[in-house]
Amino acid sequence: MSDYLKNGYLTLEDISPPDMERLEKGPVAVIECVQEIPCNPCSDSCHRGAITMKTSINDRPDIDYKLCNGCGICVANCPGLAIFLIDQSYSETEALVGLPYEFLPLPEAGEKVMLLSRQGEVCGEGVVQKVRNTRAMDRTPIVFISMRKDLAMTVRFFRR
Amino acid sequence: MRIDEHPILKFERGKQIQFVCDGKPIEAFEGETIAAALHAAGIKTLSHSVKEGRPRGFFCAIGKCSSCMMQVNGVPNVKTCMVLAEQDMEVTSQTGWGKLGQVDARQDYNRKKIPVIETEIAIVGAGPAGLSAALYASRFGAKCMVFEENTQVGGQLIKQTHMFFGSKDHHAKVRGIDIGQKLIDGLNENVQVLTGTPVVGYYPDKELAVIKDRRLTIIKAEKVIVATGASENMLSFPNNDLPGVYGAGAVQTLMNVSGILPGKNMLMIGAGNIGVIVAYQLLQAGVKVEAVLEALPTIGAYQVHASKLRRCGIPILTRHTIKRAFGDGKVEGATIVELDDNWQEIPGTERDVQVDTICLSVGLKPTTEIFEMAGCTMAVIPELGGEIPVRGHNMMTSVDGVYVAGDASSIEEASSAMLEGRMAGLDAVEKLKGVSEEISKEKQHVKDSLDELRAGPFGEKIRQGEAKLEEACK
Numbered sequence: 001m002s003d004y005l006k007n008g009y010l011t012l013e014d015i016s017p018p019d020m021e022r023l024e025k026g027p028v029a030v031i032e033c034v035q036e037i038p039c040n041p042c043s044d045s046c047h048r049g050a051i052t053m054k055t056s057i058n059d060r061p062d063i064d065y066k067l068c069n070g071c072g073i074c075v076a077n078c079p080g081l082a083i084f085l086i087d088q089s090y091s092e093t094e095a096l097v098g099l100p101y102e103f104l105p106l107p108e109a110g111e112k113v114m115l116l117s118r119q120g121e122v123c124g125e126g127v128v129q130k131v132r133n134t135r136a137m138d139r140t141p142i143v144f145i146s147m148r149k150d151l152a153m154t155v156r157f158f159r160r
Numbered sequence: 161m162r163i164d165e166h167p168i169l170k171f172e173r174g175k176q177i178q179f180v181c182d183g184k185p186i187e188a189f190e191g192e193t194i195a196a197a198l199h200a201a202g203i204k205t206l207s208h209s210v211k212e213g214r215p216r217g218f219f220c221a222i223g224k225c226s227s228c229m230m231q232v233n234g235v236p237n238v239k240t241c242m243v244l245a246e247q248d249m250e251v252t253s254q255t256g257w258g259k260l261g262q263v264d265a266r267q268d269y270n271r272k273k274i275p276v277i278e279t280e281i282a283i284v285g286a287g288p289a290g291l292s293a294a295l296y297a298s299r300f301g302a303k304c305m306v307f308e309e310n311t312q313v314g315g316q317l318i319k320q321t322h323m324f325f326g327s328k329d330h331h332a333k334v335r336g337i338d339i340g341q342k343l344i345d346g347l348n349e350n351v352q353v354l355t356g357t358p359v360v361g362y363y364p365d366k367e368l369a370v371i372k373d374r375r376l377t378i379i380k381a382e383k384v385i386v387a388t389g390a391s392e393n394m395l396s397f398p399n400n401d402l403p404g405v406y407g408a409g410a411v412q413t414l415m416n417v418s419g420i421l422p423g424k425n426m427l428m429i430g431a432g433n434i435g436v437i438v439a440y441q442l443l444q445a446g447v448k449v450e451a452v453l454e455a456l457p458t459i460g461a462y463q464v465h466a467s468k469l470r471r472c473g474i475p476i477l478t479r480h481t482i483k484r485a486f487g488d489g490k491v492e493g494a495t496i497v498e499l500d501d502n503w504q505e506i507p508g509t510e511r512d513v514q515v516d517t518i519c520l521s522v523g524l525k526p527t528t529e530i531f532e533m534a535g536c537t538m539a540v541i542p543e544l545g546g547e548i549p550v551r552g553h554n555m556m557t558s559v560d561g562v563y564v565a566g567d568a569s570s571i572e573e574a575s576s577a578m579l580e581g582r583m584a585g586l587d588a589v590e591k592l593k594g595v596s597e598e599i600s601k602e603k604q605h606v607k608d609s610l611d612e613l614r615a616g617p618f619g620e621k622i623r624q625g626e627a628k629l630e631e632a633c634k
């Protein structure tokens with residue numbers, strides 16, 4: 001376990017991301033919520049039953065990467081903004097990462113942005129490919145950004 | 161400094177009006193409080209203190225701290241955070257106690273007979289707890305009156321732009337602002353909600369003194385449910401009374417209810433859920449957050465809340481505190497310092513940050529005056545927020561027919577406040593209308609839900625507090 005209680009951010013060792021084989025198959029959700037908190041909209045919202053809680057709403061969400069098809073419904077439903085979409089199959093060299101983004105103004109497709117890590121440090125540059133923002137998402141749009149494949153598990157925010 | 165665009169909120173402002181403050185014309189919008197309109201006009205000093213004449217701004221913005229009192233149309237000691245601005249109003253900043261001057265108080269109150277209104281259940285406070293009590297008591301046929309001192313219904317919910325935690329049953333993933341509306345939409349014709357109507361006194365047996373339409377009115381009720389919420393704790397440090405030191409709730413009220421920026425750059429004190437959430441809301445509104453300080457060695461907020469703030473690049477400094485605020489008549493900065501494991505300041509770690517606002521989020525304490533007036537047995541239980549009325553599982557206090565619910569009974573969450581309100585409403589209606597299978601089933605469901613909510617590691621403190629409360633009941 002990292003020192004998230006002291007500094008507020010997780011590191012890769014706190015999460016168990018999908019293996020390379022699954023990642024290369026197409027989009028998948030990665031959940032970064034490690035405490036036992038009374039909350040369950042993620043599992044409640046997934047139509048495919050990919051996210052489960054063992055017994056009570058205080059359990060940590062468990063995701064079955066084989067069932068998840070990366071549809072993104074859970075992303076806008078998570079009050080912790082703790083779910084991200086990773087698509088390593090996006091192109092030969094690039095991955096597409098979907099981030100929940102509750103700020104204005106929303107970026108536009110084609111815009112270059114600075115990529116930020118879990119601790120808010122600049123770690124590269126990416127290009128916004130699309131912004132999904134439907135009514136059902138209730139003001140939590142998802143911004144999809146293309147970036148170098150090796151950055152996909154590092155980048156969790158961006159700056160314009 | 162009004163907010164025009166916001167990712168979550170739309171501000172529908174009323175008609176533009178003008179009033180006068182210390183001889184200066186002030187532009188305001190209908191529906192805005194005097195204090196909010198003055199803040200938008202850049203006026204942060206509202207009064208001067210009684211003894212030292214030190215400048216005072218507002219602090220709580222919910223009518224609880226009295227630091228915003230001014231003279232309005234000749235009437236002194238008006239809490240300007242609670243009173244709406246009106247066209248041609250005359251507002252003067254006040255030094256010390258204020259003078260009554262030309263006002264004939266008798267004309268307003270004494271000459272007419274005090275009106276008396278009867279109801280089955282009187283509910284004090286229209287936050288999630290009070291509204292849930294009304295919702296469930298009325299569903300089973302009780303006539304309820306809800307008294308709310310604020311001009312808006314919803315309590316703390318009207319400022320919460322984020323999605324709430326919990327499960328579907330507690331409106332999880334719905335934004336706080338929308339939960340309030342859902343509760344209000346669910347009320348039936350048995351419920352009357354009166355806003356701008358503070359409860360100022362309790363008389364035996366279950367009579368409330370309320371100020372309704374500027375007149376003292378007596379409410380005679382068969383059951384009373386008190387859901388008055390909580391008020392913010394202060395932190396002591398030099399210059400903590402400078403205008404620009406605000407409670408987190410006040411910052412939220414200004415920014416999310418009135419649509420006014422509380423400042424340009426902010427220092428947040430306290431990294432519990434509220435501190436971290438409000439810091440994030442400040443970013444959403446366009447305020448620069450310098451840092452969040454936390455004296456404890458670990459962050460109290462949920463990891464997911466802390467993480468979403470950190471990835472925006474905002475530092476959360478544990479084992480840090482504020483040493484002093486500084487500024488000439490208003491906040492211009494703060495000195496922060498690191499603490500060692502024995503809570504002692506580490507010499508040489510002091511540094512100054514330039515901020516125009518300091519936001520305190522260092523805990524809440526239950527609002528309990530009415531219980532004291534009613535003669536309820538009180539107990540001090542730190543895990544539940546301090547002094548609270550002793551009560552049973554059905555939320556009834558030691559005074560028969562007087563109930564407590566929500567933050568007034570323990571500082572917790574809206575989800576538990578709604579459940580406690582529901583329990584109080586159900587028990588009150590059961591005692592009024594008789595036991596039914598349906599009510600018993602509902603009560604059991606509420607009890608199970610509360611137990612489930614509090615079952616995790618974050619519920620431990622509450623569980624300890626509940627155990628102490630049970631001891632106190634014996």
Ligand SMILES: Cc1cc2nc3c(=O)[nH]c(=O)nc-3n(C[C@H](O)[C@H](O)[C@H](O)COP(=O)(O)OP(=O)(O)OC[C@H]3O[C@@H](n4cnc5c(N)ncnc54)[C@H](O)[C@@H]3O)c2cc1C
Pocket residue numbers: 222284285286287288289290307308309310314315316317320323324325357358359360387388389390409412433434435437438527565566567568572573574575576577
């Ligand atoms: C920043 C922040 C974030 C939060 N996030 C969450 C969250 O994600 N999930 C969650 O579940 N909870 C959350 N909460 C907590 C939640 O908002 C409170 O626990 C809840 O509002 C308590 O409800 P209540 O009805 O007891 O009190 P309140 O909401 O405080 O309502 C009390 C009402 O009583 C009125 N009143 C007081 N005295 C009188 C009087 N004498 N006469 C008439 N009226 C009176 C007040 O004006 C107020 O409207 C958050 C709180 C804050 C501040």
Ligand code: SF4
Pocket residue numbers: 028029045046047048049050051063067068069070071072073074075
């Ligand atoms: S992305 Fe879609 S399928 Fe995958 S966990 Fe979320 S809701 Fe379920």
Ligand code: SF4
Pocket residue numbers: 031032033039040041042043061077078079080081082083464
């Ligand atoms: S909805 Fe989000 S915050 Fe809540 S349990 Fe699921 S992942 Fe965690």
Ligand code: FES
Pocket residue numbers: 217218219220221222223224225226227228229239240241242
């Ligand atoms: S009473 Fe108005 S700011 Fe506290």
